[in-house]
Amino acid sequence: MATKVRPELAKELKRYGADDFNACYNCGNCTAVCNLTEGNENFPRMMIRYTLLGLKEEILSSRELWMCYYCGECSETCPREADPGELMAALRRYAIAHYEPSGITRLIFRNNPLYILFTLLLAVLLGFFLLTLKPEMSVSRWIFERIPYEVIHNLGLGAFVFMGITAFWGVFTMIRKLRGKRVNQEQGKGRFTKAWNAFRAMLREVATMERYRKCDTYEDEYFARKPWYLRPWWIHWSVMWGFIGLLVATTLDFLFKDPATMVWWPSRVLGTLAGLLMLYGATLALFYRILRPVKTYQSTKLADWVFLGFIWLAGITGFWMEIAVFAGIETDFSQIVFLIHTVISMELVILFAYSKFAHAFYRPVALYFSNLERVN
Ligand code: SF4
Ligand code: SF4
Incomplete structure (x- = not known):
């Protein structure tokens, strides 16, 4: 099967936190200094090549991405200050966002205000849902007089089911x-x-x-x-x-x-x-x-x-x-x-x-x- 090259990937990666990898001149020092590369593994250098060529599928199917613990040794010693360790971390964020099927992770990882808003809204929903399990609390009675119990309870259950399915889907992908x-x-x-x-x-x-x-x-x-x-x-x-x-x-x-x-x-x-x-x-x-x-x-x-x-x-x-x-x-x-x-x-x-x-x-x-x- 033909490999699809996406030159715009390098630009997109910047939104996941990788900035300097364009400076890489492919010397291979980062792979040589990494204590975790074994056998025919060739990271982080190969991941930089994949990124620069826009090989999205190669990145998403790469187990090497997860072999890195981000010790930073490769970034400290890169002669071009291309920060390969940070690129590996950004690629992991990119992969997490792309395994998850709903697109929500892609939105919130690239947009901090949206991330905060989403987290807060979910906290409110979960808080209200929790109160449906504790109807004897005074604050519960006050809320249920304004929003029907069933609406809150079913919304909470819906959120659990939706997120459970997307989590399994992500792992399966x-x-x-x-x-x-x-x-x-x-x-x-x-x-x-x-x-x-x-x-x-x-x-x-x-x-x-x-x-x-x-x-x-x-x-x-x-x-x-x-x-x-x-x-x-x-x-x-x-x-x-x-x-x-x-x-x-x-x-x-x-x-x-x-x-x-x-x-x-x-x-x-x-x-x-x-x-x-x-x-x-x-x-x-x-x-x-x-x-x-x-x-x-x-x-x-x-x-x-x-x-x-x-x-x-x-x-x-x-x-x-x-x-x-x-x-x-x-x-x-x-x-x-x-x-x-x-x-x-x-x-x-x-x-x-x-x-x-x-x-x-x-x-x-x-x-x-x-x-x-x-x-x-
Ligand atoms: S990231 Fe730095 S050390 Fe690694 S191949 Fe590129 S220039 Fe060399
Ligand atoms: S940051 Fe990752 S790729 Fe770089 S040396 Fe450490 S383990 Fe290896």
């Missing part, structure tokens, strides 16, 4: 594109063993951040003087596992007990530890983005601020609720904090396919396909 690009399409019994080995290798990376640690060397840099618990790979690990732990704890709470009792219940202990871990990681990530000590933290996009800000707020409000339960504080303020916490948590989940959060699924999928090409 990505898998289809990455599968189509595979070179070694083996047949027979051996393929199940290979698939299992690839899956295990992917889980190992998710559990240990082995590759991120390899990337996270910073030999002559700000982070070289920092202990492991202040380094980017550990921050990433803390946020990810803190969030997963909280999801598990909330699900257990929902299934087995009323969350408003007994802080020593095992699911609550898990929630507290996971919350501390997530809050630690999110606080440090925000701190570095404000301090901007190295190149990778110098151009934080709105999508990054919103994602980290939500994570942080979800952690802080969650702890306030825990303290309020422990100390028996039942005030209007506690109800407001509960609303904020639940709305933010729901937004984090519901905006999965529309935000930076999508990488939490896309990266493991890409890792799996990358492992399939490698494992025996």
Whole structure:
């Protein structure tokens, strides 16, 4: 099949945050210095070529895009200051926007005021929806006198269904594109063993951040003087596992007990530890983005601020609720904090396919396909 070239892609990429890649003269230094390129992988240089030639399909079906953890080493050492690391990050935003089928992500990623408006409107809708589950609250009664309960409830359910379908569609689109690009399409019994080995290798990376640690060397840099618990790979690990732990704890709470009792219940202990871990990681990530000590933290996009800000707020409000339960504080303020916490948590989940959060699924999928090409 003929490859479609889109010269206007380079211009479009600027709206996703990539500015300097036109300066590239294809020397290959970035690929040589990247600690994560293995075998016949050729990133980030190949991604720059794809971008300059406007090869949209090559970009969207590229697993290499997700192999990069944006350590910034390639950008620091590029002789043309073409910032290949930032291009990789912008291409990931571009891919997230194009896997998601509704077009909403494309609109909001390219337009900050729209992003803020969309997030706020969704927060209001989710807040009202939440009140339909808590009709005994005084604010609920006040709202339902003005807007019918059914309208709010059905709108909320509609939003969940719509966003759930688009999230699955996004993941399915990505898998289809990455599968189509595979070179070694083996047949027979051996393929199940290979698939299992690839899956295990992917889980190992998710559990240990082995590759991120390899990337996270910073030999002559700000982070070289920092202990492991202040380094980017550990921050990433803390946020990810803190969030997963909280999801598990909330699900257990929902299934087995009323969350408003007994802080020593095992699911609550898990929630507290996971919350501390997530809050630690999110606080440090925000701190570095404000301090901007190295190149990778110098151009934080709105999508990054919103994602980290939500994570942080979800952690802080969650702890306030825990303290309020422990100390028996039942005030209007506690109800407001509960609303904020639940709305933010729901937004984090519901905006999965529309935000930076999508990488939490896309990266493991890409890792799996990358492992399939490698494992025996
Ligand atoms: S981005 Fe920089 S280091 Fe990479 S190939 Fe282009 S000029 Fe060379
Ligand atoms: S930012 Fe780091 S991991 Fe990503 S391509 Fe550049 S050197 Fe490799």
